[in-house]
Amino acid sequence: MSLHPPAPARVVLLCGPSGSGKSLVAALSGLPVLRLDDFYKEGDDPTLPLVEGSSDIDWDHPQSWDAEVALAAIGELCAVGRTTVPVYDIARSARAGEETLEIERTPVFIAEGIFAAEIVERCRELGLLADALCLTRGPLTTFRRRFVRDLKEGRKSVPFLLRRGWRLMRAERSIVSRQTSLGAHACDRDEALGRLAAAAAGRRAPARAAV
Template sequence: MSSLPARVILLAGPSGSGKSSLAARTGLPVLALDDFYKDGDDPSLPVLPGGTGIDWDAPRSWNADAAVAAVAALCAEGVADTPVYDIAASAAGGCARLDLGGSPLFVAEGIFAAEIVARCRELGLLADAVCLRGRPATTARRRFVRDLREGRKAVPFLLRRGWHLMRAERAIVDRQVALGCHPCGADEALPRILAAPITEVAPSAGSAR
């Protein structure tokens, strides 16, 4: 086991941008932040305009406090129990234990990863924060194929959501950069993550503290 506390690399980006695939390619332990979605019966969930359904792309649909607690536990203890979320059922279906195995770094990836950059930095847990960006049409195609293959939601919902997210992608990336993430494509992100220091890096120029 490492004698030093571990540090987290937060990997953000729009849904379908390739975060999970990139995280797996790093060879580092991975915390799936999308497992911290709130259950579908949570009264605090945000709703879409007109009350037509839950807005699963709004940060308030996600339990940031629980995610930060898991990151902090991993950094301090090297292990943490985390939920296993079933997107099709809109509910956590159990829990799993993530063990860093002595690794001084791990990746925490998810569409809301940027929302906890400032808190992780304040707690001294952050090694780096990256936002994957690419072509909105490519992201939309990858997202639809994945969601259809995994049976995440009904096809009409996926089409409506996909169209909305494709139009909003540049604004999503801009927000994540403003929250403290460094924007880059996968080709730049992988070597950046592999070269991340165990101690925190300075924020990117122009990013929010």
């Protein structure tokens, strides 16, 4: 029996516009998943940003999210394989409790959310990063998926969802551009699953085919 402790785990950061399919890809990978949406600030937090020219809270702005707490949870998962995470109720814009997430001895896990790219460089500097991916599906497809999902889950009012959906559809290309500039690799679902499998097996991510 080996006396050496298991190697620390590493994280794949999975970002992309809201509705791009991050949760589906994470589920299909079979890897443990940390939901970064659970690290949103609560609705009464005075530091929450507003949409310019509106009274709507801008839940798509990085300042609506607690990056430091999320990064601490990732660090703890990498180091000891478990951490306590908040459970966030998006419909109420409030934390509904907390739970323990365990990844056991899995060498790689996924942290997915629209703000994952914001911590790519920090995770790389700390030696925690296995890969960083940005899912893209095209603005119209993403708009449809996002609206149907948010409506089904009752996340916000219909007028709010329509305003947000229209705004994000127009901004999608700039969102992807920002996330790739922060170090995430833009890809579709199949390429993402291939890179996740490579990370889980301890291999380098496959190179993108030349066009």
